[in-house]
Amino acid sequence: MGPNGQAQYWAADLAGAIDVLFAYYDHSYIAPGDRAPRVIPTSDPRDRDICTWPHSSPDSDFATVGDIFSRITNPERKKAFDIRALMRAVVDDDHAPLERWSGMAEAETSVVFDARLGGYPVSLIGSNRGRCRGEVSPHRRP
Secondary structure (H helix, E strand, O other): OOOOOOOOOOOOOHHHHHHHHHHHHHHHOOOOOOOOOOOOOOOOOOOOOHHHOEOOOOOOOOOEHHHHHOOOOOOOOOOOOOHHHHHHHHOOOOOOOEEEOHHHOOOOOEEEEEEEEOOEEEEEEEEOOOOOOOOOOHHHOO
């Protein structure tokens, strides 16, 4: 719940922690006799286009997620982008993702979502910062 180094999810109080717990159970619970968590119906079409999903980041001039992959706006695929915007575009829009370690949102680390994709429970892992090859973080210099 708090900054004790043990929690993967953050909650402001006990009621919030219970909400997070039940959201996680909805995502991952395997009922007796089942082999996997249950698939939940989604209203997202299987063939939806994520390219029109909005992308908003102060460090980026991309307007949509599609701009990240565009040969015009990102010809060498080396411009930084918001990985959370991309991940939210991919997962089911009608099931809110749970983000692990969200308190470290500005840290140079991974972004981990427990979410639904086509109604199936999935975990997505993305790099928090897009860096050019060979670029060294100023925090990792000798």
